[in-house]
Amino acid sequence: MTSETDKPDAVDGYLAQWATERPDLDVSPMAIIGRVSRLAALLQVRLDAVFAEYDLQAWEFDVMATLVRAGSPHELSPGSLDRSMMITSGTTTHRITKLEQRGFVTRRRDEDDKRVVHVMLTDAGRMVFDAAQVAHLENERRILEPLSEQHRAMLVNSLRALSGALGDDSDATGAVQKHKSA
Amino acid sequence: MTSETDKPDAVDGYLAQWATERPDLDVSPMAIIGRVSRLAALLQVRLDAVFAEYDLQAWEFDVMATLVRAGSPHELSPGSLDRSMMITSGTTTHRITKLEQRGFVTRRRDEDDKRVVHVMLTDAGRMVFDAAQVAHLENERRILEPLSEQHRAMLVNSLRALSGALGDDSDATGAVQKHKSA
DNA sequence: TGCCAATCTCTTGATGTCAAGATAACTATT
DNA sequence: AATAGTTATCTTGACATCAAGAGATTGGCA
DSSP states (O other): OOOSSSOOBHHHHHHHHHHHHOTTSOOTTHHHHHHHHHHHHHHHHHHHHHHHHTTOOHHHHHHHHHHHHTOTTOEEOHHHHHHHHTOOHHHHHHHHHHHHHTTSEEEEEOSSSTTOEEEEEOHHHHHHHHHHHHHHHHHHHHHHTTSOHHHHHHHHHHHHHHHHHTTOBTTOOSOOOTTOOO | OOOSSSOOBHHHHHHHHHHHHOTTSOOTTHHHHHHHHHHHHHHHHHHHHHHHHTTOOHHHHHHHHHHHHTOTTOEEOHHHHHHHHTOOHHHHHHHHHHHHHTTSEEEEEOSSSTTOEEEEEOHHHHHHHHHHHHHHHHHHHHHHTTSOHHHHHHHHHHHHHHHHHTTOBTTOOSOOOTTOOO
């Protein structure tokens, strides 16, 4: 089931401990799910280090990336940001306020629908983001550099399959319904 | 590079947006790193739902799992828990205190070295954990059920390769040095 | 037209986490 | 012994996040 060719990692260590302590249990799903969770945490540390060089938090980069990705004029409503970033509306308010204080985004009320706010990236925000993004992508490339082309292709394919198992299709804007298990 | 056989997921959507907005940038690393991060968040929601059925937070399950995994007599020092769980000592203190209040663990000072504390799972804690773990593993199996055996094997192998790229070898007890790149 | 339900943003209070440092206990060297 | 450095745990203050709901605005339907 698991290849013997690769060096055992920390999750292999966990699995071995469980095999000793609870040999009656089948803990094999952890080989996938536990690894995804652990790898995400390890990756985050590496990504944060580069964001810090630009005096940015990962969540600040995230907000700005979402605005840039949206295309010109690089503005979205708080509600759209909620859904894109898998966070609650209170968190979005907080993030926008902080970024506004730093001069990276501005708030503007919609004229037609006065409930709506438009969050727009400022020139200063765009400049910081563009610089950070280049470094961020270099960092990501550096992290993946030890992987063979075959391993990268396998990762993309199998991770996409896992996305499918989780129902994360391409028109899922990012929203996640908590405690609503289909 | 990326297979065309699988249904596009949300990350494919992001990549397409970047291809439109910044065609000059090579954002292909996101196909792996972005997916791992997103999948971890999506998985966490699914795992939390089952923990909630046992009135447990994921971090409570984590602490108890670490103690059980350690083997009889199911006790570890706070420092060991820090390192196993990739959290800071302050967080560990808080977690132990909360679990102690719920009667799931006890603190005991070491007789020989009075700096040291032993955190031990209580019978009540062990009973709750054992029940939750069975449900948790069932949940993980259910999540992975849509995946073919081939996809699962690919996932394990390629994720382990990514562990290797991140230097997460089997004697990495869980400790992560922040901002100490190489 | 007037009102009710839906929509959108923001507020509040609680919680888990971290960084930095305080406190206590041990160890090695003199 | 005495002291300095090391180790282990806990404390403090700041902060990002969430759940729940408040406040404001809009749109549909009587």
